[in-house]
Amino acid sequence: MDRKTAQERIARLRSDIRHHDYLYYVKDQPTVSDAAYDKLYRELVKLEEQFPDLVSADSPTQRVAGQPLTSFPTIEHAAPMLSLDSDQDEATLRRFDERLRKGLAAAGTSDVEYVLEPKLDGLSVELVYRDGVLQHAATRGDGRRGEGITANVRTILSVPLRLREPAAGERPVPPFVAVRGEVIMHTEVFDQLNERLIAEGNEPFANPRNAAAGAVRQLDPQMTAARPLDLYAYDILASEGVEVATQWEVLEALRGWGLRVSDLVERTETLDGILAYHKGIEEKRDDLGFEIDGIVIKLNDLAARETLGWTSRHPRWAFAFKFPPRKEITRILSILPSVGRTGVVTPVAIMLPVEIGGVTVARATLHNREEVARKDVREGDRVRVQRAGDVIPQVIERIEEPERAPEDRAPAWTMPAVCPSCSTPLVERGPFTVCPNSFECPAQLAGRIVHFASRNALDIEGLGDETAKMFVAQGLVHQLPELFDLKAEQLVHLEGFAEKSANNLIAALAKASHPELQRFLYGLGIPEVGVSVARDLARHFGTFAALRGADEAGLQEVPGVGPRMAEQITAFFREPKNAEVLDALLTKLQLVETAPAVPSDSPAAAVLPLAGKKIVFTGGLTRLSRREAQELAERLGARATGSVSKSTDWVVVGEDAGSKADDARKLGVAILDEDGYLALVREHGVEI
Ligand code: IVH
Secondary structure (H helix, E strand, C coil): CCHHHHHHHHHHHHHHHHHHHHHHHHCCCCCCCHHHHHHHHHHHHHHHHHCHHHCCCCCHHHCCCCCCCCCCCEEECCCCCCCCCEECCHHHHHHHHHHHHHHHHHCCCCCCCEEEEEEECCEEEEEEEECCEEEEEEECCCCCEEEECHHHHHCCCCCCCECCCCCCCCCCCCCEEEEEEEEECCHHHHHHHHHHHHHCCCCCCCCHHHHHHHHHCCCCHHHHHCCCCEEEEEEEEEEECCCCCEHHHHHHHHHHCCCCCCCCCEEECCHHHHHHHHHHHHHHHHHCCCCEEEEEEEECEHHHHHHHCECCCCECCEEEEECCCEEEEEEEEEEEEEECCCCEEEEEEEEEEEEECCEEEEEEECCCHHHHHHHCCCCCCEEEEEECCCCCCEEEEECCCCCCCHHHCCCCCCCCCECCCCCCECEEECCEEECCCCCCCHHHHHHHHHHHHCCCCCCCCCCCHHHHHHHHHCCCCCCHHHHHHCCHHHHCCCCCCCHHHHHHHHHHHHHCCCCEHHHHHHHHCCCCCCHHHHHHHHHHHCCHHHHHCCCHHHHHCCCCCCHHHHHHHHHHHHCHHHHHHHHHHHHHCCCECCCCCCCCCCHHHHCCCCCCCEEEEECECCCCCHHHHHHHHHHCCCEEECCCCCCCCEEEECECCCHHHHHHHHHCCEEECHHHHHHHHHHCCCCC
C-alpha cells in the first residue's frame, strides 16, 4: 500500500475505532462484535507499524504509551478547582436553599432551578483539550495546582483522546476547554484488584476511591492500565468559544463531545424535588456498580451563580447533600492496643470481616479506654460498626444479646500496663493512655516515619506503614534523619523489595530532601500543628530558624495560634532530644523557605500604606474568606494578628463575633464591619 492510501485508511480506521470506543465505553451500547472491533484495531496497529511516522498521540493505539515517569510534573489548573460545602443534615440543606433564594431575590431573581447530580466518590481531575485533542490531565492537588497524570488518564477508555465531532446543530468542539470530572473505580474492578493484591501478599485498598487514587498515581502508565478506571465529567472549568448559559447545557456539551456524563442527572425547582432525588438515588446506590456518597445540587443558571459568588473554598451556588454513613453489625474477635506516632495507645477491635458499603472491614477503632468502658464492648461481643468515607471504621455500639448469659461474655477489656511495642509502663492522660517513651519506642518511631513521609508532609512514595515498621524492626532507622542515609543495597534484601522498588524509594527520598517549609513543619508532627497551621506558621515566619526561635508571644501573633498551641510548639522545640533530631535532620535536608508574606521589619514593607498596622479578624465574613481578608491586609503591609491588645489598630467584626469584639470595645480599638474593611482596603488602592 502506498503512503497516501495508508494515510487515508489510517484516518478512517481511527475515526471508526473512536466511534466504537465511544459507543462501547461511554454509551455502553456497542454496535459491533468484539471480533469485528479487534479486526479494525489490528489493521490500524499493522499500518502504524508499517508507517511509523503516521503514528499520532491521539491514535486509539496510543492509550498506554510512554516511559514510566520518575515523578509527576506540577500543573497549574485553568481555573481553581474548588470543593463543595457539604452535609448530611437536612436542616443544612434547607439553610443552603434559603440563603440561595434570598441571595438571588436580593439581585432581583425569583426563579430558581437546580441541577441534581450524583456525588461520585472518586478523585477530581482536570482534563485540558486543545483543538479537541487531550493535552494534559491533572489531579486536583491543592485546588490551584495538581500533579500531571496525563499518561495515566489516557489509559481510561471512557476518556476521549480526541473529542468527538458533534452532529450538526450540536455544540462544536472548541479551541480550548478545561473539563472537570471524577475518576472512579467500579466496585467489580475494585474487588478483583483487592483479591489480586491479597493473593500476592499485599495490603488491599480500603475502598474504591483509594484504589482509584493509587492507580492514578502510578508512575508507570502500564500499571494504571492494569487497574481499569472510569471518568465522569461534570463541569467546564474554563473554555474558549463555548456558549453555555446553564449547567444543563454544560452537561449536554460534555456529552456531545463524547465524554461520559452521568445519566442520573435531573432538574428541579423545589426543595421537595431535591429531597425526592436524594431518596431515589440513595435507594439505587447499591446497584450502580460504583460508590457515590451523596448528591450535588447546583444552581442551573450560570449568570445567576456569579451574583452569589464564592467563599474561598466553596461556591455559594452548590451544595453536596451527603448520605448518612453506612453501618453494619459484626462480632469482635479480639481487642488489641495499637501505638500511634504520638504514643497514644488506641484499642483496635479485630472483627469478623464484614462488608460495609462495598468494602470489607475487619478492624475498627474503639478510640480510647474510656470509650471501651462506656460502650461496654468486650471480646466476642456483637457490635455495630460504621464506615464513613475514608475515615477509619469505628465501633459505635454493642448489640444486646439477651439469649447469651452475662457470664458467657469475656471479662471487661483493660489496657495493658506496659507498651505493647517497647514495654515501657503506660501513663494515663485524660481518657487516653500514652507510651511516654517518645524517642525510643519502635512503634512511635515507625508512626513518625509514616507521618513524615505522608502526602501532606514530604510525600515520599513507597514509604508506608509496613515499610516503616520493617525499617525500625531491622534496625535500619533509629531516628528520622537516618532515613536519608539509606542505600538501595540495604533495601533489596528486605521483604517486599526488589532492585527497582529499592531504587525507587531511594530516589523518592532524594527527591523529598528539598521540602517546602510548610510540608516539613507538618511532617514533624508537632502536637496541634496540622496542615493549615503549618502553612500559616511557614507564611508568618518564613524560615525555620525564625519559627524555632519564636517565643509564645511571637507565636500567638499568628492568626489562629492560641496560648495552648503556642505552648505546645515551644515545648516541642525546647525538648533536647527533639532539638538533636532536628539538627541532624537539617543537615540532610535543604528546606525551601520563602520570605514571610510581609516581612514587617523590612524596608520595603515600610512604604506600604498600612505598614506597621495590626488588624484582628473575628467572626464570619460573608464576601471574603478569613484567609483572603488576611491576605489583603498583608498586601497593604498590615499584620493580621490573633488577639486584641491596645496596640491593635482595627478589629474587623463579622457575623457571630465573640469576645474579641468585646475586647475591642473595652480597649477602645476601632471596629470595622466587613463593608468598612473592604472600604479601607479599596481606599488604599486594592481593587476588589
Ligand atoms: S462539582 C465548584 N459535581 O465532590 C464545583 N463535584 O467537594 C465543584 N464530586 O471535589 C465540584 N461528584 O471531587 C461536583 N457531580 C459532581 C461531583 C463532584 C463528585 C466531588 C468532587 C469534589 C467533591 C466536593
